[in-house]
Amino acid sequence: MKPNTRDIVSAGILLSFALVGLLINGGLFGLGWEQHAIGTARRMGPGYMPMLGFWILMGLGLAVLVIGLFNGPEPLDRWTKSEVVFLVLGAVTGTAAGLAAARMPGWLGAGWNALGIGLFIGCMVVSVVESWRPLFLVSAAFALFGLVLEPLGFIVAITASVVLSSFADKTHRPLGVAGLVLFLCALCWFVFIWYLNIRVPVWPEFGR
Amino acid sequence: MDLIANLGHGFSVALTFNNILFCLIGCIIGTAIGVLPGIGPVATISLLLPITFGQPATTAIIMLAGIYYGAQYGGSTTAILLNLPGEVSSVVTTLEGYKMARRGRAGAALAIAALGSFFAGTVATILVAASGPLLTQVALSFGPADYFSLMFLGLIVSAVLAQGSVVKSIGMVIFGVSLGMVGTDVQTGQQRFTFGIPELSDGVGFVSIAMGMFGIAEIILNLERPESRNVMSGKVGSLMMTRTEFKRAVPAVLRGTAVGSMLGILPGGGAALSSFASYMMERKISKGRHEFGTGAIEGVAGPESANNAASQTSFIPLLTLGIPANAVMALMVGALIIQGIQPGPRMVEAQPDLFWGLIASMWVGNMMLLVINLPMVGMWVKLLSVPYRHMYPSIMIFCAIGVYSLQNNVFDVYQTVFFGIFGYLCSKLRLEAAPMLIGFVLGPMMEEHLRRAMLLSRGDWAVFIERPISATMLAIAAVALIAMLLPAIRKGKDAALQEGG
Numbered sequence: 234m235k236p237n238t239r240d241i242v243s244a245g246i247l248l249s250f251a252l253v254g255l256l257i258n259g260g261l262f263g264l265g266w267e268q269h270a271i272g273t274a275r276r277m278g279p280g281y282m283p284m285l286g287f288w289i290l291m292g293l294g295l296a297v298l299v300i301g302l303f304n305g306p307e308p309l310d311r312w313t314k315s316e317v318v319f320l321v322l323g324a325v326t327g328t329a330a331g332l333a334a335a336r337m338p339g340w341l342g343a344g345w346n347a348l349g350i351g352l353f354i355g356c357m358v359v360s361v362v363e364s365w366r367p368l369f370l371v372s373a374a375f376a377l378f379g380l381v382l383e384p385l386g387f388i389v390a391i392t393a394s395v396v397l398s399s400f401a402d403k404t405h406r407p408l409g410v411a412g413l414v415l416f417l418c419a420l421c422w423f424v425f426i427w428y429l430n431i432r433v434p435v436w437p438e439f440g441r
Numbered sequence: 442m443d444l445i446a447n448l449g450h451g452f453s454v455a456l457t458f459n460n461i462l463f464c465l466i467g468c469i470i471g472t473a474i475g476v477l478p479g480i481g482p483v484a485t486i487s488l489l490l491p492i493t494f495g496q497p498a499t500t501a502i503i504m505l506a507g508i509y510y511g512a513q514y515g516g517s518t519t520a521i522l523l524n525l526p527g528e529v530s531s532v533v534t535t536l537e538g539y540k541m542a543r544r545g546r547a548g549a550a551l552a553i554a555a556l557g558s559f560f561a562g563t564v565a566t567i568l569v570a571a572s573g574p575l576l577t578q579v580a581l582s583f584g585p586a587d588y589f590s591l592m593f594l595g596l597i598v599s600a601v602l603a604q605g606s607v608v609k610s611i612g613m614v615i616f617g618v619s620l621g622m623v624g625t626d627v628q629t630g631q632q633r634f635t636f637g638i639p640e641l642s643d644g645v646g647f648v649s650i651a652m653g654m655f656g657i658a659e660i661i662l663n664l665e666r667p668e669s670r671n672v673m674s675g676k677v678g679s680l681m682m683t684r685t686e687f688k689r690a691v692p693a694v695l696r697g698t699a700v701g702s703m704l705g706i707l708p709g710g711g712a713a714l715s716s717f718a719s720y721m722m723e724r725k726i727s728k729g730r731h732e733f734g735t736g737a738i739e740g741v742a743g744p745e746s747a748n749n750a751a752s753q754t755s756f757i758p759l760l761t762l763g764i765p766a767n768a769v770m771a772l773m774v775g776a777l778i779i780q781g782i783q784p785g786p787r788m789v790e791a792q793p794d795l796f797w798g799l800i801a802s803m804w805v806g807n808m809m810l811l812v813i814n815l816p817m818v819g820m821w822v823k824l825l826s827v828p829y830r831h832m833y834p835s836i837m838i839f840c841a842i843g844v845y846s847l848q849n850n851v852f853d854v855y856q857t858v859f860f861g862i863f864g865y866l867c868s869k870l871r872l873e874a875a876p877m878l879i880g881f882v883l884g885p886m887m888e889e890h891l892r893r894a895m896l897l898s899r900g901d902w903a904v905f906i907e908r909p910i911s912a913t914m915l916a917i918a919a920v921a922l923i924a925m926l927l928p929a930i931r932k933g934k935d936a937a938l939q940e941g942g
Contacts (some may be wrong), residue, residue, distance in 0.1 A: 269626075279628070279633055
């Protein structure tokens, strides 16, 4: 037996997705929440096609799993201890921060801000580990953009997220980043504000 | 002749100032991203989708199409001059093209790549124009069961031809289909898998998926790899081909055009597969096959013609049947749907401006690309001196504002973050994102046709085998599947794709 770690993890993702889907949708021998009516083949309910899809996915996931047990060996890159620790830590703090923010009054709990805060904090925590930075610092910068955009306008949002994302690559120089920020502000103003005229604040609006 | 009158109408649409301008912009952007490694047409088109929504549908599609075939031109430039494929479809061009450049024949290689592409583009344009209305006639006689089977076939073939494990690819297709089920059920109005989130009642954001899985995930993966770009040193030299070179290139261009046109129509085909197929063919049958490996002009002329022909004929299934053949076409479907146009066989009649205008613009665009590329090669190569550390924040910011501008809602921004991380995970696990996107686009349509077919047949599944068209489609799908499960053929495909990139 030569296990192919990559395939086994893939199978795990497909299988768990199918299982959760079936539990929510219904069609798993009466188990789960059964949110959608299945109906009959002649008159399909809203749950019929999802049920079909998830069962096929389940079968394919099993096939990937069985094949993956034999077509290896192909190990995934091993994660170091700090990589694993901070990944878990990031997930926990991110979720906690998001849930806490949702209960807060005012801006923190309004709209989707709590989701953004959770994502941002979670990604930032994982970014402590250098090898995670390309993935999670770029994601954090993206989330930061969403958080800053509406209250502070898009000039501040671009500046903040470009500066944050620049730490993902070690070859950046401060002057280059400043030039990039200026260039992107000008380009985005031209394309999105002047040409497309989207409704988004450009500058911070205080006292609203 | 109807065809000529229709094409005339198409040119009258394509040659309006606005459409020429956006065709040019599309071609320039396409060439640029073709030259630059690390960003491909799929990422670019998903990046620019939100920008096109302010435009009329025809203009938007003309521009997006320009990016796709423009990238095929641009990709060959760096492949020949720097041994650096800007796109997957020009990987094989490096094999002979770079050798030619080392022999001092870079100019000739560039010239035949551009001229061959132009010829192939012209032939493919005519092919699209001629086959469009014909196929549409056939498609109009399709019942719901036939449609379902056709889409099923499309999904299977696109998964079979995708890189890597067939089972995993089909898994990703179904994953995409399931993701397409999120949102309001069209027939009963019930909310499915929305978890009470109002933003999900229209379904998971198509643009968020495309940008996250292709744009964000791609820049993260590129960031992880250390940059390795050598500075351009070689000279382009004379663009003129010698008489013998020209004589040898002509049959290769013809063969490449034929191969590309055919493979482009296949679901899952498209530019990358056809350039590889053409290279294999030239290496086996061309007159200069003994020179392969030392810079044979056939090895440039064939694949470059093939990938351009394919990038255009892959519009045929989209425009006539409403079925996307590859990820780029799935993006086009998304663009059309957001514009309020349902792709399908009725599009030729209902949207003549769009159909004929797009076809005419392809030819106009190919003409522009010839001018953009040949005399200005040096300028494009300079683009490579833009370091990636400046490119990735720009791509990120464009994604972020673009996805926000769709509905002025930050939820879409956060949704994109999730798909970015998921896309990164998928590519690490070799789960292909392209089949997933196609599944996501086709899923809701398949459900609708399945329900209608079963209602008409009173719940009898045999309808899919009893109708001849449907049965044929299913049979082809079965053959394709079985063929790929045979070890010998599978190994051949894997080897082919590996060599090709």
